[in-house]
Amino acid sequence: MGKFAAILSIIILVPISDCLGQQTVIIDGYTIPAIINLNGEPLPNWVIPEIVVFPQRKFKSKKDYRQYQRMIRNLKIVYPYARIARIKLMDMNYQLTQLHTKKEKEKYINQVEKEIRDEFEKKLMGLSISQGKMLIKLIDRETGETSYQLLKELKGGFSAGFWQAVARIFGSNLKSEFDEEGEDKILNELIMLYEHQQL
Numbered sequence: 528m529g530k531f532a533a534i535l536s537i538i539i540l541v542p543i544s545d546c547l548g549q550q551t552v553i554i555d556g557y558t559i560p561a562i563i564n565l566n567g568e569p570l571p572n573w574v575i576p577e578i579v580v581f582p583q584r585k586f587k588s589k590k591d592y593r594q595y596q597r598m599i600r601n602l603k604i605v606y607p608y609a610r611i612a613r614i615k616l617m618d619m620n621y622q623l624t625q626l627h628t629k630k631e632k633e634k635y636i637n638q639v640e641k642e643i644r645d646e647f648e649k650k651l652m653g654l655s656i657s658q659g660k661m662l663i664k665l666i667d668r669e670t671g672e673t674s675y676q677l678l679k680e681l682k683g684g685f686s687a688g689f690w691q692a693v694a695r696i697f698g699s700n701l702k703s704e705f706d707e708e709g710e711d712k713i714l715n716e717l718i719m720l721y722e723h724q725q726l
Contacts, residue, residue, distance in 0.1 A: 608647070619639055
């Protein structure tokens with residue numbers, strides 16, 4: 528028991544002694560970690576979180592305001608899926624570079640497709656049409672490729688064409704691109720606010 532207590536004391540006290548040895552500066556009663564400049568003087572070291580600022584939005588009508596609020600709500604629902612799509616696509620592209628034969632690649636793509644369907648199909652089927660349209664644009668923003676291009680690369684032209692036809696029936700377009708300076712400028716601002724936890 529004595530050895531255990533000695534080891535535990537070392538584990539606990541060494542990091543504390545390291546912290547106590549750090550340089551600090553006291554400003555207005557607050558102790559702030561410091562860095563040492565070339566002259567050996569301690570300078571306060573603050574990490575300030577980045578924020579984004581946009582002009583205050585003015586709405587012409589209550590309808591415009593409600594549409595803006597709906598856009599925020601839809602963004603909070605679908606943006607996490609677009610980020611997941613980017614991560615999964617990056618991982619999948621890396622894994623595909625490790626495979627050598629076309630058969631191995633097709634098997635891997637089918638396996639990933641099944642995993643994605645199992646995990647997300649029910650959730651995505653619950654999206655509204657406007658949320659689905661937004662997700663299509665956000666996938667383009669996050670991956671740099673439209674949903675149509677991704678389908679064509681991974682599943683072939685026939686499959687991409689089929690799903691494009693289905694999307695058209697519901698008023699969507701898998702070839703929709705994200706236009707951050709044009710029609711999607713407000714959405715892009717909202718994304719930046721969301722990414723900085725300001726929304």
